[in-house]
Structure formats: structure tokens, C-alpha cells
Amino acid sequence: MSGSSNLTLGTAITAPAIAEAGEKALEAAGLSPDAKAEVHAGMGLSGANVPALADGIRSFPFGYQSLALASDAVTACLGAHAGEDGGILILGTGSQGLALVAGKETTVGGWGFALSDDASGAILGRAAIRAAILSIDALAPSSDLTRLIMARFHDDPSEAVLWSQTATPRDYGSFAPLVFRAAGGDGVADHLIGHAIGSIVGMLDRLIHLGAPRIALMGGLAAPYRPFLPTRYDDVLIEPKGDALDGAFRLAKQDFQASPTQG
Missing domain, CATH: 3.30.420.40 (ATPase, nucleotide binding domain)
Incomplete structure (x- = not known):
């Protein structure tokens, strides 16, 4: 377990926790820490739908070859529909809907406890x-x-x-x-x-x-x-076909395939 990755808490709190989670993932995969320089990482993080917060975490020196970043709702949706068009409605401590249709993502709600999340x-x-x-x-x-x-x-x-x-x-x-x-x-x-x-x-x-x-x-x-x-x-x-981890993998793969150096 690592600390919170909710970007609204600030980069000083979330970046070390995200870095630690990445290191544990490498270890679980049987890879050395040095392997991260060859890794194309995909991350689904709460708060990444806010551009300023996403930019803050992108600037952190994680050391990966590339980093594809999206909100946790996007990776959950990619996983739930195996990359195909569809929507999700997350009902947990918070609540948020998201539609991914023809490559366009649109969120519904999910603006937090103080302002939104009425079904949470x-x-x-x-x-x-x-x-x-x-x-x-x-x-x-x-x-x-x-x-x-x-x-x-x-x-x-x-x-x-x-x-x-x-x-x-x-x-x-x-x-x-x-x-x-x-x-x-x-x-x-x-x-x-x-x-x-x-x-x-x-x-x-x-x-x-x-x-x-x-x-x-x-x-x-x-x-x-x-x-x-x-x-x-x-x-x-x-029923979801996969979870947010499956979606993060798809996100990283899509970013890798779209990279000009892979053309």
C-alpha cells in the first residue's frame, strides 16, 4: 500500500505516493528499479481531469520513458469496456459518470463532496x-x-x-x-x-x-x-469487462502507439 494519489491533495503529498506505487509495481513484475527508464507508464488519478493538477504531476521526475495521464474515471471506463465506446457510473464514497464515445470523453458530476456527488x-x-x-x-x-x-x-x-x-x-x-x-x-x-x-x-x-x-x-x-x-x-x-488497472494499461499502450517515434 502507498499513500493517497488524489491530486487535489497537492503534488508534495501525491507524487511520492505515486512514485512508491510505481516502484512496487516494478518489483511485483520482477523488474529492477533501473527498468523504469524503459517503461511507458499509464496512470489513472483522481483529480487528473483538472488541467493544473495534471500538469503538476507530469512535471514530477518519475523517471519513466513516457507517462500517459488521465483521470481514474477514464482508466476505469477504458477497462470496463475493453477500450470500446461506453460509459461508467462510479458509485462509491464519491460519484461520477463518464462517457467515452468516438474518442471524446465527457464527465457527468464528480465535482466533490462540497459541490456535487449527490449519489455518493x-x-x-x-x-x-x-x-x-x-x-x-x-x-x-x-x-x-x-x-x-x-x-x-x-x-x-x-x-x-x-x-x-x-x-x-x-x-x-x-x-x-x-x-x-x-x-x-x-x-x-x-x-x-x-x-x-x-x-x-x-x-x-x-x-x-x-x-x-x-x-x-x-x-x-x-x-x-x-x-x-x-x-x-x-x-x-x-458488468465491467475489466478494471481501472486494465484501463491504465490500455492508456499507456495507446500513448505508446500514438508516439511519433513509433510511427
Whole structure:
């Protein structure tokens, strides 16, 4: 394991972690560290869709012969459809859709916890905590879900307030499984999931409008959300053919083949 590769954290944090991951990959492949000078690397990194962040990591002296860089969503999509046209909808701590059609990539959402990601585990978990706090003040219904959540804070809203001061999207996302476990009879849980499904439907429709002939659901919440989606998507949604690592390999290979020296 290496550190975080999310480029929004800054090059000083992410570049050493990415370099370490690359060195471990060389070791796993039975190659010496010196071999990196002959390696055409492909990387899918969160935040690489922001040009300034991508430029910052490209300037780091990793030592590879060449470096093909894209967002982690792009490499996930390349892997999911084996390089063919298609779309993905990532449903995890964050959420983002992406369509790759005729060589053009278009993102849908994925602008982070503060501004976007309405179908993410982080937003779902935060909504559940907010519902629990509202129920304590008798401003919204209580349920088994809200009582369970408040028990995590010893039934003390002020404890939840202190927790929220340092809570990360991942921390909020840890409450999402509670919502799915309660769904199917718990009014609060069913309402929260229904709202999230509305966001997912909007992103799926947008990906279809962009021309994605097939869409793969990916991420830790893909399976929990799937039973709640309308049946009209049954002919569009597919299982991924590969993962982001497969996509990174395809990215590096495409960059190598497009290189003028390989013409």
C-alpha cells in the first residue's frame, strides 16, 4: 500500500505516493528499479481531469520513458469496456459518470463532496445523519435508522457536532451501509435512497444522451443501488469487462502507439 494519489491533495503529498506505487509495481513484475527508464507508464488519478493538477504531476521526475495521464474515471471506463465506446457510473464514497464515445470523453458530476456527488456514499451518509439530528428536534420523523445513527453519538447531538468538525467524506460514507440495511420498510431510509436514485437516474440518462451504448456501474455502492434502479436500464447496464488497472494499461499502450517515434 502507498499513500493517497488524489491530486487535489497537492503534488508534495501525491507524487511520492505515486512514485512508491510505481516502484512496487516494478518489483511485483520482477523488474529492477533501473527498468523504469524503459517503461511507458499509464496512470489513472483522481483529480487528473483538472488541467493544473495534471500538469503538476507530469512535471514530477518519475523517471519513466513516457507517462500517459488521465483521470481514474477514464482508466476505469477504458477497462470496463475493453477500450470500446461506453460509459461508467462510479458509485462509491464519491460519484461520477463518464462517457467515452468516438474518442471524446465527457464527465457527468464528480465535482466533490462540497459541490456535487449527490449519489455518493458520503452524501447519503451525511443525509442520514442530518435526518437523525432533525428527528431529535422533532422536525422530521424518527425511525430505526435514525435511532441507530444517534446511538453512534450516544444520543447526543453535540457529540455529532464535534465529530463533524473533522469528518471526511469517507467518514460520512461509513454511514451509507446503515441506510441500505434499513431500506425496505424504514421510511427514512427509503426516502433517502429514493432521493439518491433520482440523482443516479439523471446521470444515467445524461450518459445515454451522450451516446454511451453501454454503461457499467462501478464502485462499492454499485451493487447496493442496483436493485433500486428502474428496469428500463436493464438493456443498457452491463458488468465491467475489466478494471481501472486494465484501463491504465490500455492508456499507456495507446500513448505508446500514438508516439511519433513509433510511427
